Amino acid sequence: MTKKPNIIYFVADQMRCDALAHMGNPASITPNLDAVLEEGVSFRNAYCQNPVCVPSRCSFLTGLYPHTTGHRTIHYLQNMGEPNFLRTMKNNGYEVIWIGRNDVVPGNYSKEDYCDAYYDGVHKEDRKAVTKTKSFNHGFKLDGDADTSVPGYYSHYIGKLSEEQAHQGGMSGSDWGCVDAALDYIERKSKEEGAKPFFLYVTLAFPHPPYGCEDPWYSSIDRTKLPPRRPSVLSLKGKPSMLTGIAEKQDLDAWGEANMNELRATYLAMVSRFDYQFGLVRDKLKECQLYDDTSIFVFSDHGDYTCDYSIAEKVQNCFDDPVVNVPLIVKPAAQFPCRPRVTNALAELVDLSETVCDMTGVKTEYVQFGKSLLDVLAGSETHKDAVFSEGGRIHGETWAMEKGHGKASLYWPRLSTQESEGPEHTKAVMIRMGNLKYIYRLYEEDELYDLEKDPQELDNRINDSAYGEAVLKMKSRMLDFMVETGDLVPDRKDIR
Template identity: 65%
Template sequence: MEKKSNILLFVADQMRSDSLGHLGNPASVTPNLDMLTREGVSFRNAYCQNPVCVPSRCSFLTGLYPHTTGHRTMHFLQNPDEPNILKVMKQAGYEVIWVGRNDVIPGNRTKEEYCSEYYNGVVMEDTKGESNNVFGFKKKGKTPAVKPEEDDNYYSFYTGKLDKKEAQESFDWNCVKSALDYLERRSKEADSPPFFLYVTLTFPHPPYGCEDPWYSGIDRKKLPPRRPCVNSLKDKPSMLYGINSRQNLNGWSEERFDELRATYLAMVSRFDYQYGLISDKLKETGVYDDTNIIVFSDHGDYTGDYTITEKVQNCFDNPISNVPLLIKPSRDHECSPRISEALAELVDIPETVADMAGIRLPYKQFGKSLLAAVSGIEFHKDAVFCEGGRLHGEEHCMEKGHGPLSPYWPRLDTQCSEGAEHTKAVMIRMGNLKYVRRLYETDELYDLEKDPMELNNVINNWAYKEEILKLKERMLTFFLETGDYVPARKDIR
């Protein structure tokens, strides 16, 4: 029987697509991921299915859209009977090694059915059999010297240069060490099963801080233009106006924003370096050519665009919805290395993994394997989607409990409004048109060819009337196809 190829998923947290050098950022220093395009494919137009962690991860590990199973908040994680590609790969005979972030399995459940070993980035040993609530990183609280509303840096998430020694003992470095140790240990074992290595780090998730040499390695003079303040724009989502009014960043100079943005790119550069360490270990242990590699992020980050930092749950501007997605297949799969313009989604990852492994997913899902696109076909999907928000009255979706001392207060306080701010919306992109249907406020339409920064909402421009009808019709079909899924079981009646 032919041995199956290995699979590595190397996942960033909150990395926007345009933070990579090969995707056009002149200030980025990402040599390892840029080089990956010589052996694989980088999808310029890849989108997450929800712009915050938990719903996105529940989607890209199942192949189901967030609305299909009700994953619309940070507090509702997977039910025990929900499908998961980690489970599937373990059942298919893979040695599943889970390293890093969780945000998928509740803390009162163990991970034994999902993986062979689990390394949580805090302790350096396998903890798969332990129930825990480690989501993957520790949020450091602030003790303000002044009131937060009087400190125009308090809600920015900006930290700056980190102590190198302290940073080297942090979560992400522990995760990389665990992954490297596993690969080294495995190389010394005879007849090892194929591995499915799921490494999910925290960078470049805020707070925006990084150690040298990466902190000093970004040329601030090369930064691309920042999107202007949302207050200068018309018909943007009320969520953005609400956060902007609370984050207290409108008095910042461009030099301060440049420093924040450069620090974010330094975090991306460190992620790139850490990927390079894993890649080098695969080569050193002789398994690189037999390993399928998928590098991506769960969602993006505003990073000062529209004079907002971090992310939101129900907005879909490219900085937070358009994510990196790079695939280098093993030697037994055809590949046409390039930067692809094809539309792609993170929901496609489970079906792609199954295709790489030569197995069938044992449940109905809505992703499509990307291997045909990797082989050279420059079309994958006619439309991609991202969604989020809640109905009026869904208080359990507000994520209450964060007061003004929390750096997340500007977003979370806005989420508690019963206006239109935090309410349901869904995005569809077809070609260069991006349409957002909003339940309680003005819809959005952007022509990304003419308006790549999404500054001009043309929803009321009659020149786009026919295109809007096509987008709405396609969205209706999307919801009809993906509204639910029936578990593959027969219950006793």
């Protein structure tokens, strides 16, 4: 093998795939991410393995599925000793620099086992040995004494931020601090003689709600170019009770179409800001002559409804494309063959760590379930026959409800619905094969969507006999998947 490549993960929080201009969104402005297509590959059909932060990150930072290690809620992070790809890379000679969000390792763990340095975006110094840090706030007032009876309160909408709001020490400000830390590191690294290869994990906080952005991005989005949104879930049949419960409580239809369009435009402005921040990192790599030696992965942990189905935010056990179809753009180091393009190959975030292993020669100390993307980068349009996402709980798992949010919380519509012991928050597994998406639901009616005929997932065809054979095939494939990936044998032999 030639020189080991540097690796960068540049990660968004809650960015949907169709928010990118090169994915056909006429109102989107993402020139830096679009330009990667001159040298890399963008995956139109990449899927996260869970539609909320912690389970998704515990999956893509291991190469394991959420059910393999039991990660299905944002309140329970990795256990001590669980597989973690950052630690694997550190133990195999890479300098691992972790910048930004956590949502993987509990706050009372130091990060010294996982990385060589950790920068949270708020403090300038390395924080890897700090076991308790101040939680990120949003950087502006959200709840408190607000009138929850006003239509649109639960929209998470803020709108235009001032420069002061955008750069103070909350989530927005931490993103700028994270980018500064990444630029500083690249500059320092370029001056080291005989430096080890690096794994730079930069994980930003936006475009996660609340939906707010400063100029020039806020004013740059042409509201007249916004694509049509998916209609209210309350007007549809066959959609899951979790979605209808949230839609009833958020009541965004009463807020009005004009307001929802402002939210959608602000979200795209946040995406455009993320694009600009990525451009800064890319340009610094080029300036420091590290670009050709670096494989860059740009992706998001999950997506966002952004008023599709008249819902804001996300949900733990629903698998519509706005929340599970995520951006995935890969610019490989120059040593790897690449046919630049947008590919339709099915892919998963669980594939990332195996791809890096294939690029670097690193082998994990555990079995992982991803598949390397190198063949797709080189030109193949065939990768996986099926992709999966999963979430929810069984009845009685009260600790998975994430209780504790009253009506003053913006998250009350979702979290109060999660507390129901009806079918709303219960287990479900999604499989996509070709253009068909099947969702098995443990306690309520399953779903089936023909994405070629119904790309907005409005018409649940689960009871259509014309799809009966396809459903049986997908159920069989899902069973194979669950049996194959259901657990891991410990990598030790204990004394009895």
